[in-house]
Each structure stands twice: as C-alpha cells, then as structure tokens.
Amino acid sequence: MSTMAGRELFVSAPGKVILHGEHAVVHGKVALAAGLNLRTFLRLKPNKNNSTVLINLPNIGTKLNWNISDLQALVPSFQDSLHSEAVGPSSEQLDILKTLAGVSNGSRDTESLAVLAFLYLYLSICGQELPSLEIVVWSRLPTGAGLGSSAAYSVCLSAALLTASGKLAYPEQENIDTTRWTQTELTLINRWAFGGEKVIHGNPSGVDNAVATWGGALRYQAGQITPIERVPVLQILLTNTRVPRSTKALVAGVKDKLLKYPNILEPLLASINAISEECQRVLQVGVDGLSKDHYSVLEELIDINQHHLNVFGVGHPSLDRLCQVTASHGLHSKLTGAGGGGCAVTLLRPDIEAAVVDTVKHQLSECGYQCWETSIGAPGVSLHSSSSLPEDAITSLNGA
Ligand SMILES: Nc1ncnc2c1ncn2[C@@H]1O[C@H](COP(=O)(O)OP(=O)(O)O)[C@@H](O)[C@H]1O
Ligand SMILES: C[C@@](O)(CCOP(=O)(O)O)CC(=O)O
Ligand SMILES: [Mg+2]
Incomplete structure (x- = not known):
C-alpha cells in the first residue's frame, strides 16, 4: 500500500435516482435509490511551488483560492472534527467558514454552498498541515436538479482529500485504469461526504452520499444501507x-x-x-x-x-x-x-x-x-488513471 500524498489524482462518483422515498427518508422512512451513469469528476494536483489552495468549479463558473497561512489559523477550530462521532459542521464552524468565504447568513446560492462544503472538508480532513492543492470538479450531472449532484460532489471531495492527506491508502489495483477502495475505506469516505451534504442540504438523510459512494442499487433507512444485489433491468x-x-x-x-x-x-x-x-x-x-x-x-x-x-x-x-x-x-x-x-x-x-x-x-x-x-445502477466512487477518463471529462478538468 502506498499513499497518494504528493501525487495527482482523478476521482469520480455517480449521481443517483431515487425510485421511491425522497423526503420521507429524511424522517426515517425507507428509500430505494440507484447510481446513475452520469458522473462527477475531480482532479487534484499538489501545488509544489505555491502556498495556496485553489478550487475550480467550471459547471458554476467559480474559481477561488486562499492563502494556506490564512487558513492554517482556523485549523484549531476544526481539528476535532476528524475524530468526533458526529460528522457535520457545528454552527460555530459554519460561522467561521461563512466569514472566510464572505457568505451572508442564510445564503443558499450555488457557489456559496459549494465553497462552504469544500472549505469544511478541506479544513476538517487535512487538519494540522494543510497541503497546497489545486482542485477541479466537473460534472455531467445537472446541478441542483434532483440527481444528487451535491452528494457526488461531496463524495469526490471526501475521497480525494482523504487520499491526498494520506488518511486513505492508494487503493489496490483491480485493473490499471480504475480502482475502488475497501469497504472500511468507503465507510470513511461516505462519513465525510455526509458532512459535506450537511453543509449543502442542512438536514440530509444520507441516502444520496451512500449511493454516490457504493453505487449499484440500495435500500436506505435511518443510516442503514442495504445493497440490493440483483435488480431487474429497468x-x-x-x-x-x-x-x-x-x-x-x-x-x-x-x-x-x-x-x-x-x-x-x-x-x-x-x-x-x-x-x-x-x-x-x-x-x-x-x-x-x-x-x-x-x-x-x-x-x-x-x-x-x-x-x-x-x-x-x-x-x-x-x-x-x-x-x-x-x-x-x-x-x-x-x-x-x-x-x-x-x-x-x-x-x-x-x-x-x-x-x-x-x-x-x-x-x-x-x-x-x-x-x-x-x-439504473452505476459503480460508486472510483479512482482513475488520467488515460481512462472519458474525453469530455479530461478536457473539462484540464482546460478549466
Ligand atoms: N459540479 C458542481 N460544481 C459546483 N458545485 C456543485 C456541483 N455539483 C453540486 N454542487 C453543489 O451542490 C448544490 C446542489 O445541490 P442540491 O440542491 O442538493 O441539488 P442536487 O443534489 O439534486 O443536484 C449546488 O448548489 C452546489 O453548491
Ligand atoms: C429530498 C431528499 O430525500 C433527496 C434530495 O436529493 P437531491 O439533492 O434533490 O438530489 C433529501 C435527502 O434524502 O437528504
Ligand atoms: Mg443534493
């Protein structure tokens, strides 16, 4: 096992379709959902000669960067996040992030939510020694249309940041082009993605991030994820x-x-x-x-x-x-x-x-x-070689 620290990486995660149970699932009822073959792609590049972190979101026309030294001062407020049981930002943490991102209270606009979710995951996951990174996220999914783009976004960020900061191992190669993490590692990715979803949704059920992490088709109720192994072709x-x-x-x-x-x-x-x-x-x-x-x-x-x-x-x-x-x-x-x-x-x-x-x-x-x-049904979060990415994804990630 090797770590990905210091290396460029490409990650993707699927959107989802909820067959039944949206909204009810937030209140503890059963939902049935499946991965979609429309995916979100992420490229993470370590910045060797730089002291900034940059996030580039071409779907929504956002490109922002921060000085690591400014962010480092905020780390103490986030350092317990990695070890605490309850994942998701406290109201104090959200206030800090809103000030940092210049977001007004109650703002629900696309850019604000995406930036707050990124900063929350970056500060919480990367902790003590914030790495200088350049991250691009591009999706084939429509943003804010019910196909789980927020969860695919959070899952890609969670997987990439956990891997880049050495908290997850580089997955064993299934084949050279596309690899997946182990069940234990997927559980960690899903846990942090749920934190990102909390920033974007307020009170998510967790079904969307579960599908973006594991893919396939699943039954979800009150945090319990049950894969449905065989589903008729629909x-x-x-x-x-x-x-x-x-x-x-x-x-x-x-x-x-x-x-x-x-x-x-x-x-x-x-x-x-x-x-x-x-x-x-x-x-x-x-x-x-x-x-x-x-x-x-x-x-x-x-x-x-x-x-x-x-x-x-x-x-x-x-x-x-x-x-x-x-x-x-x-x-x-x-x-x-x-x-x-x-x-x-x-x-x-x-x-x-x-x-x-x-x-x-x-x-x-x-x-x-x-x-x-x-x-219905698509593979969950995956790590790719650049040569295995579809052309539109690589063009968008590199050209952004
Ligand atoms: N590709 C993306 N680039 C930037 N932000 C994204 C992207 N995908 C999702 N988001 C974030 O997720 C939000 C949409 O989430 P949401 O309202 O839950 O709709 P859905 O998850 O159904 O697409 C956007 O406002 C944005 O903050
Ligand atoms: C309405 C809900 O059941 C699904 C929301 O999905 P989306 O963000 O519209 O793709 C909320 C949730 O389960 O967290
Ligand atoms: Mg969503």
Missing part, C-alpha cells in the same frame, strides 16, 4: 424540467408542514414507506424478468407517490406538465430527488415501442425539458 427516462430549486429549502418546507399538520401528514409518510417496501418486493420477485402485472404495480406505485409528494408541497407545474405528457402516451412519471422542479423519472415498459419513446422525448423537449434514456 429502463427509465430521466427528464430535467430545468426549473431550478434548492434541496435545502424543499427539505425545510416539508419539515414545517409536518410540524404544522402531524396527524394529517404522518400517514402519508407511512404510505410512502409502504410504497418503497412494495416496490422492493416487486423488484425482488421479478429479478429474472418483470411480468406485465409487475410493471402495472410499479406504475401504480409511481402515480400514488407522485400524488403524495404533491401533497407535501414539493411538486411544481412543470412536473405536472411532464406527468401529463407522458401519461398521454401511457407512461407513468414521478419527481425524483427533492422536487420543486428539477427532474422526474418515467418508467419505460419493454412493450413500449421506440417510436413512442421518441415522440415523448420530442414533446418533452418542446416544453424546454432535457431527457436522458438510461438504466
């Missing part, structure tokens, strides 16, 4: 309404509603839990091939959950429109992630003709939406 259409939204604001809105109407809304949370359970049951009995009846159940579950999520106030007219367009062709859709705009998932039954899917995609793009036809 073709889906992902559609981004391009209506911007903030997970942090939507999660807080659901909490307020639950506090205001506990007797009215708790039963809906229980219903969403039962939907996740039923979906998992159907996927398991249909593991070698889903029957027509199985697909009918999956479609009904999608419809019921979409109505529940609307009751919680996380729908949006753009999502209603999307559901109407797909329903007019016999397809069923629900929002995925935090809602309020962002993305929806549509189940593509195998009997649906390609021409119908093309028509649906065409009509959705005429609404101004963006579609991807994909299947």
